[in-house]
Amino acid sequence: MTSTKMRPSYAFLLLVVSTAVFADGTSYEFGGHSKLRLLAQSYPSDSLFRDVVGANSVDGVGELRLDFSAKSDKWSLHADYQLIVINSDFLAAGLPEDDSRLFDLTSVLDDSIKNAVVHRLDRFWVGYAGEKTVVRFGRQALSWGNGLIYAPMDLVNPFDPATIDTEYKTGDDMLYMQYLRDGGDDVQAAVVFRRNVLTDDVESDEATVAVKYHGFAGEHEYDVLVAENYDNTVVGVGHARSVGGAIWRGDVVVTDSGDAIYVEVVTNLSYSWVWGSKNMSGAVEYYYDGIDRHYVAGSLAIEMSPLWMLMPTLLSNVNDPGGLLQVVTQYSLSDNMMFLGSLNIPLGASGTEFGGPDSGVPGRYLSTDAGVFAQLAWYF
Helix, strand or coil: CCCHHHHHHHHHHHHHHHHHCCCCCCEEEEEEEEEEEEEEEECCCCEHHHHHHCCEEEEEEEEEEEEEEEEECCEEEEEEEEEEEEECCCHHHCCCCCCCECCCCEEEEEECCCEEEEEEEEEEEEEEECCCEEEEEEEECCCCCCCCCCCCCCCCCCCCCCCCCCCCCCCEEEEEEEEECCCCCEEEEEEECEECCCCCCECHHHCEEEEEEEEEECCEEEEEEEEEECCEEEEEEEEEEEECCEEEEEEEEEEECCCCEEEEEEEEEEEEEEECCEEEEEEEEEEECCCCCEEEEEEEEEEEECCEEEEEEEEEECCCCEEEEEEEEEEEEECCEEEEEEEEEEECCCCCCCCCCECCCCCCECCCCCEEEEEEEEEC
């Protein structure tokens, strides 16, 4: 149990300890990016959103990210600062916050009806890397599993399947450890500390404690996961192997909530080839959510030129039915500037998952029409 008044001292203690291990000869790296993002969205006549913002909305987000790292022998320190400026009709949907995290590293500088300014540390960890052992403590990101779009084994902050910019996953406060075996296998373990948002106390039933073994058996790679996630017992197995030039991956994850047992399954096949002098890659993925929904997703990446990638993706719910078509384009404007855009088209009738779930208001749905995502990034 830890009181609210003690929360900032954790971050200060981490900084003091990390500073103490760095001596002369420390190397430093600075970098970062700035991004300007716009989302234009239209709404059908039966949409509840239309009642709030009208037939169309345009939201804007500006982000500055400053990356700092220091390394001295086997010790390292990493800190990423974010300044986020938001103009949106849907600020009520939530701003970045640390209410459930161990460290409170987020501060809202301004929050009005449609505008907000937030700054935060999205990465803040100190680490040790030996010949076979890696240990990191602090705010960091963790990605596990073999799912390309749906990721049931990725227990900590998985990306939404419809996320367009997946360059950075939001960090969480954790202790991460990895041990490398002589044969190439490795064991990873993570303890993610979380608070009860009502009491602000660190509680074990809010945490994630997980161990994953990654091994090789001939040309076959496999994963074995054992975890306690939000007081639920989780066991998973995964695999990846080459099949006729393609890569076949998959995970099976079993979660025991105490009241019921849920079995999630994801499997995918990816393949790369050259067609008409253009580099191509494609993937198809099946996902069962452990309750009653089956999803099939397909994606294609076409190298239109050395600077331009075109990536259509279709997410579909087999049960509804319905889906989401995303046509993503990525263009390198220069060595340090990138444009990322997407046309998003929901498919399905009102009342379906992608066509627009029922809002609870008679005759109104949480539905959208076509939307456009545009982002300009500058790296330094």
